[in-house]
Amino acid sequence: MVVTTSKPIEEILRALGAGRRWVVLGCSECAAVCQTGGSAQVDEMVERLEEAGRTVLASISLDSPCDRRLGRRDLKRVAAELAEADGVLCLACGGGVQAVADVVDVPVVAGLDAHFVGTVERVGVFHEECALCGRxxxxxxxxxxxxxxxxxxxxxxxxxxxxxxxxxxxxxxxxxxxxxxxxxxxxxxxxxxxxxxxxxxxxxxxxxxxxxxxxxx
Ligand code: SF4
Ligand code: SF4
Structure with a gap:
């Protein structure tokens, strides 16, 4: 599982820049387990953006944002909102952010920092036990x-x-x-x-x- 943490809201708002209308995407896989991009965190982010004067046109949790095939399929559900949006805020690992950016026509802002592939001890406690060395x-x-x-x-x-x-x-x-x-x-x-x-x-x-x-x- 890719272990992620949330970026500070100030950093996210800085990255959103002058854009007013956003679509917020979450990840129902790794980021949901990390409680950084699950549906509860997506809802929380929607509230924070609206408090900060942004309009959230749609929010959606993707099964696996890192899977371009699923992204293309599931983002059709918010195609109308994406056509109106200034950008997408993506609560997923860096792979997810980049895969989403390949299948939408608007800028994609990363809301998380990705750290390592980890095992789960309990909520919020993860261990790096494989460095993906290839041998x-x-x-x-x-x-x-x-x-x-x-x-x-x-x-x-x-x-x-x-x-x-x-x-x-x-x-x-x-x-x-x-x-x-x-x-x-x-x-x-x-x-x-x-x-x-x-x-x-x-x-x-x-x-x-x-x-x-x-x-x-
Ligand atoms: S072998 Fe590795 S784990 Fe063991 S003492 Fe040396 S640095 Fe630490
Ligand atoms: S040896 Fe390499 S592939 Fe195997 S667990 Fe360690 S880092 Fe991962």
């Missing part, structure tokens, strides 16, 4: 990701900085390699698994894309 090592690390969970991104065992099992770079955290070792030992596996080559630079280069059949850029 997954989880099968050799007992399902714990050293790329995301080690501040130094060490793929082949610990540094020498840890103290009493804690990470020197993040004292709040246990060294992930201690956790990997303990989990592997609990599973009856000795050592740290296979040597992991460094990430292929081509897999980190941006923009990344996948192709039918599994090919990458």
């Amino acid at each position: 997954c090592v989880l099968n050799d690390t007992a399902g714990l990701c050293p790329v995301a969970l080690c501040p130094k991104g060490l793929r082949n065992g610990p540094c020498e900085g840890g103290v009493d099992g804690r990470c020197d770079a993040d004292p709040e955290a246990e060294c992930v390699w201690e956790r990997i070792h303990a989990r592997l030992a609990g599973q009856g596996v000795g050592g740290f698994g296979a040597y992991q080559p460094p990430p292929d630079a081509g897999r980190w280069g941006r923009p990344r894309r996948t192709r039918p059949g599994g090919g990458k850029r």
Whole structure:
């Protein structure tokens, strides 16, 4: 899930500029889980814009704003309002904002900041546990990701900085390699698994894309 937070309203109003008439879009997927772009946040944003003297012509939550196919389909429901609007305020991640901007003819303003792909602990508490490195090592690390969970991104065992099992770079955290070792030992596996080559630079280069059949850029 893409973890997002709301931009301050002052920043949003600055980005809206002189435009008076807006359509507000939310996201019923990741941003809804983050409580930054769900229907309640869309309603709240409509109120705040109207308090700030803007007119909201329509508001709608899209199933997945990042999916251009769904955007093209669902935005037909507000086609008349979009034709009259000065722009769209989009409460979705950056991917969603850009996909929406491709399928409407008016400026699209981002209402959220996107941070990382995260797992959910509870509302408002998310953890980055995958850095999307493109060459997954989880099968050799007992399902714990050293790329995301080690501040130094060490793929082949610990540094020498840890103290009493804690990470020197993040004292709040246990060294992930201690956790990997303990989990592997609990599973009856000795050592740290296979040597992991460094990430292929081509897999980190941006923009990344996948192709039918599994090919990458
Ligand atoms: S090794 Fe870590 S960062 Fe890379 S794909 Fe696997 S979980 Fe994600
Ligand atoms: S102590 Fe462990 S988690 Fe921290 S930087 Fe070193 S190897 Fe990574």
